[in-house]
Amino acid sequence: MAGLDRRKLVAVAVLLVLACALPFVIGNYRVFQATLVLAYAIALLGLNMLTGYNGQISLGHGAFYAIGAYTAAILMDKLGLPYWATIPISGAVCFVVGFLFGLPALRLEGLYLALATFALGVAMPQILKHEGLAHWTGGSQGVVIVKPDAPEWTGLSQDQWLYFFTLAWVVVFFVVAWNLLRGRIGRAMVAIRDQPIAAQAMGVNTSLVKSLTFGVSALYTGAAGALGAIAVQFVAPDSFNIFLSLTLLIGVVIGGLASISGAFFGAIFIQFIPNIADQISKAAPWAIYGIVLIAFMYMMPTGIAGFLRLARARLARRARP
Amino acid sequence: MDLFLHQILAGLATGGIYASVALALVMIYQATHLVNFAQGEMAMFATYLAWALLQAGVPYWGAFAITVASAFVLGVALERIVIRPVENSPILVIVIVFIALLVIFNSVAGWIFSYTIKPFPSPFPAQPLFGNSYVSSHELGSTAITLVVLLLLFVFFRFTPLGLAMRAAAQNPVSSRLVGIRVGWMLALGWGLAAAIGAVAGMMVAPTVFLEPNMMGGVLLYAFAGALLGGIDSPGGAVLGGFIVGVLENVVGAYVGTELKLTLALVVIVGVLVVRPSGMFGRVNVVRV
Numbered sequence: 067m068a069g070l071d072r073r074k075l076v077a078v079a080v081l082l083v084l085a086c087a088l089p090f091v092i093g094n095y096r097v098f099q100a101t102l103v104l105a106y107a108i109a110l111l112g113l114n115m116l117t118g119y120n121g122q123i124s125l126g127h128g129a130f131y132a133i134g135a136y137t138a139a140i141l142m143d144k145l146g147l148p149y150w151a152t153i154p155i156s157g158a159v160c161f162v163v164g165f166l167f168g169l170p171a172l173r174l175e176g177l178y179l180a181l182a183t184f185a186l187g188v189a190m191p192q193i194l195k196h197e198g199l200a201h202w203t204g205g206s207q208g209v210v211i212v213k214p215d216a217p218e219w220t221g222l223s224q225d226q227w228l229y230f231f232t233l234a235w236v237v238v239f240f241v242v243a244w245n246l247l248r249g250r251i252g253r254a255m256v257a258i259r260d261q262p263i264a265a266q267a268m269g270v271n272t273s274l275v276k277s278l279t280f281g282v283s284a285l286y287t288g289a290a291g292a293l294g295a296i297a298v299q300f301v302a303p304d305s306f307n308i309f310l311s312l313t314l315l316i317g318v319v320i321g322g323l324a325s326i327s328g329a330f331f332g333a334i335f336i337q338f339i340p341n342i343a344d345q346i347s348k349a350a351p352w353a354i355y356g357i358v359l360i361a362f363m364y365m366m367p368t369g370i371a372g373f374l375r376l377a378r379a380r381l382a383r384r385a386r387p
Numbered sequence: 388m389d390l391f392l393h394q395i396l397a398g399l400a401t402g403g404i405y406a407s408v409a410l411a412l413v414m415i416y417q418a419t420h421l422v423n424f425a426q427g428e429m430a431m432f433a434t435y436l437a438w439a440l441l442q443a444g445v446p447y448w449g450a451f452a453i454t455v456a457s458a459f460v461l462g463v464a465l466e467r468i469v470i471r472p473v474e475n476s477p478i479l480v481i482v483i484v485f486i487a488l489l490v491i492f493n494s495v496a497g498w499i500f501s502y503t504i505k506p507f508p509s510p511f512p513a514q515p516l517f518g519n520s521y522v523s524s525h526e527l528g529s530t531a532i533t534l535v536v537l538l539l540l541f542v543f544f545r546f547t548p549l550g551l552a553m554r555a556a557a558q559n560p561v562s563s564r565l566v567g568i569r570v571g572w573m574l575a576l577g578w579g580l581a582a583a584i585g586a587v588a589g590m591m592v593a594p595t596v597f598l599e600p601n602m603m604g605g606v607l608l609y610a611f612a613g614a615l616l617g618g619i620d621s622p623g624g625a626v627l628g629g630f631i632v633g634v635l636e637n638v639v640g641a642y643v644g645t646e647l648k649l650t651l652a653l654v655v656i657v658g659v660l661v662v663r664p665s666g667m668f669g670r671v672n673v674v675r676v
Contacts, residue, residue: 117479123478123479123482125482170661173660174660176478177422178615178660181656181660184611185608185612185656185657186653188604189649192647192650193647312486315482315483315486316486319479319482319483320483323477323479349498350497350498352494353490355487356489356490356494357487359484359486359487363480363483364472367476367477
């Protein structure tokens with residue numbers, strides 16, 4: 067991997083080793099939570115491509131997460147496909163849906179796009195509950211998924227196996243994203259965000275890149291939804307309400323816009339901060355959550371990744387007088 | 388035919404509520420070019436305040452006035468204390484702060500007043516006015532109040548020096564500052580007005596949907612749809628858009644089924660954005676390269 071200096075490579079390798087060791091030192095419930103963090107990280111990476119790199123705000127990515135989750139559930143429950151085969155299919159379905167939604171969204175910018183996607187996010191649970199689809203989606207009851215067993219030779223528990231399965235997908239998705247964003251397409255995406263007219267003048271096919279970004283972003287989020295659904299073993303319309311979409315956007319901004327590592331910080335934030343808020347105040351946990359959010363935005367407007375980058379730069383400056 | 392007529396009239400009444408929330412959204416949009424996602428929850432919180440006052444024995448219109456006034460103060464305070472520090476941040480940071488406000492208001496309301504559904508009184512008599520059988524007097528009364536609020540706003544913006552200053556601050560902040568308008572305070576005033584309008588809308592909607600922390604969720608979405616339909620920078624258009632969405636919602640609910648009501652809002656929003664992004668009465672923004 068050209069462009070990744072040795073220090074970073076070592077850091078990534080160390081993190082990967084730690085990630086592999088993690089499920090052997092914590093309990094099964096914590097492993098399950100860690101699996102969800104990994105799934106969220108993929109979703110956040112997808113949304114970050116769209117919002118952070120391409121500058122299109124989406125308040126409805128929970129809808130794509132839901133579509134991915136439902137695709138996986140239906141494939142496993144109704145068609146009897148093995149769990150590992152559902153991830154690429156869910157991703158592909160979401161890519162098509164995202165690309166198609168991205169076409170009308172091309173005409174919209176900033177706020178208007180945010181509103182259109184917001185409406186998508188709000189309407190999703192209702193669409194999933196609709197009678198016409200109830201045969202497939204199970205209506206408001208949802209669909210129950212059987213938790214996959216680990217292959218015998220591994221000797222792992224179900225939760226541990228699922229964790230490693232998700233981790234493998236994380237590695238695949240992050241390597242692909244890293245290459246995509248550093249390359250020609252990534253530069254085109256950033257150029258469209260910063261100077262759409264100049265980008266067009268330079269020969270970037272803005273409408274194609276924008277709708278493709280929408281599609282790829284939906285693909286990531288959809289695959290994450292499928293992984294999350296397998297981990298939770300259950301999909302129901304009401305778990306994919308508008309708060310999921312808002313949570314994903316919160317994760318992206320808290321983690322750090324236009325930053326790959328930010329996806330992990332954001333995922334940890336959205337998985338654990340609500341729990342912590344719940345411990346601080348049983349009566350009004352979401353009020354604590356909101357205050358934490360505002361505090362983060364005041365202190366780190368560029369997100370955790372941006373804050374770390376700044377802190378590192380400041381330390382480096384101080385180190386050499 | 389009778390049913391159809393009734394649906395349209397009832398739709399106009401709910402449309403009145405959407406129109407007032409849409410109006411509040413447009414107010415903040417005009418002043419700051421931001422859409423306040425917390426608008427609905429602010430209105431809900433103000434309605435709880437009114438409920439608490441009524442419980443304490445304050446007469447209805449007294450509680451009404453106190454609530455509108457405190458919502459105004461709350462709106463101004465929010466702008467000065469919470470929004471101002473992030474004023475010049477990227478738009479996403481501000482959006483996150485709005486979302487944070489939304490969950491804070493929702494949670495605090497649930498904490499103070501509990502999540503149980505409460506009935507909220509209507510100021511209008513229970514029997515229909517003028518002996519008609521189509522529309523209840525609450526529906527008629529709340530529509531009238533919406534129209535009065537719109538008229539007051541129009542007069543305020545069109546004929547008072549303060550209204551002129553607010554319009555100027557929104558349109559061209561730099562030049563306004565040069566002629567001595569305190570732009571920061573105009574923004575705060577805009578927030579206060581929007582919060583007050585939201586409070587009126589909340590008190591008008593509460594008798595029909597009942598008072599609970601999540602009561603404004605659907606209303607906010609329809610208000611968005613209405614504001615977009617009419618044109619997000621046109622107060623009159625937003626009101627008309629709100630009425631149209633209300634009628635559409637009721638007619639679709641009656642003839643197609645209630646479970647797709649929210650999806651209708653999605654269809655309206657996407658449809659408007661694709662066919663005519665500036666809405667019916669909005670200005671088309673031309674950007675110079």
